[in-house]
């Protein structure tokens with residue numbers, strides 16, 4: 324079979340996207356997804372997404388996300404932003420979109436060339452001496468470091484991701500350095516990619532909330548520099564947790580192709 328695919332990137336977090344509204348691809352084809360994401364034997368990507376027919380009232384589409392290892396995983400923030408740009412490219416949406424992903428319903432808007440994606444509310448942030456842990460749709464370990472540019476994200480990230488208390492199910496691991504005011508630099512080790520990626524949307528969302536929760540910042544808007552580009556996170560702190568969380572940044576189509584599978 325010849326499969327048409329699209330390649331997108333959001334601050335360097337890159338994805339293969341397939342329009343699966345007619346169900347041409349089975350969601351259980353882990354081997355195929357891993358091969359398509361392989362940077363030497365396939366197209367190459369941090370993850371793969373299927374855009375599927377909406378199942379719920381008011382939705383424009385369904386997002387199904389797989390990590391580069393081919394396994395379906397939890398929410399991908401940059402992926403969600405890219406899928407909204409893809410839905411606009413297909414003409415499914417104009418400047419506003421509503422879709423369901425594994426963590427529930429999301430609203431998004433395309434404005435001034437950026438995709439503004441609403442993330443799920445976050446009720447709980449676990450604070451430890453050396454780090455924080457929270458779920459922003461995907462699990463994230465957040466730790467402050469000095470000299471982030473020289474930090475060994477690959478080895479430190481891998482050992483935290485595989486160690487206690489995460490073990491096999493794992494966590495994504497974010498290393499953060501405060502730059503100035505409300506600007507932070509972040510590098511992320513992603514589970515399922517098992518490597519540092521150039522950016523992680525749920526990761527920078529976790530960092531922004533963690534920096535607010537630990538009084539590193541008092542604004543309700545945090546700017547994050549990732550190795551792949553700049554993202555912004557806005558939110559409302561309430562006594563019940565963080566609400567109205569938005570992940571804002573660019574998402575662009577890189578190319579379209581066909582592959583035999």
Ligand SMILES: N[C@@H](CCC[C@H](N)C(=O)O)C(=O)O
Nearest residue numbers: 396399400401461523524525
């Ligand atoms: N790159 C993503 C996160 C993708 C999921 C993650 N690797 C996991 O399995 O938890 C993002 O932009 O949020």
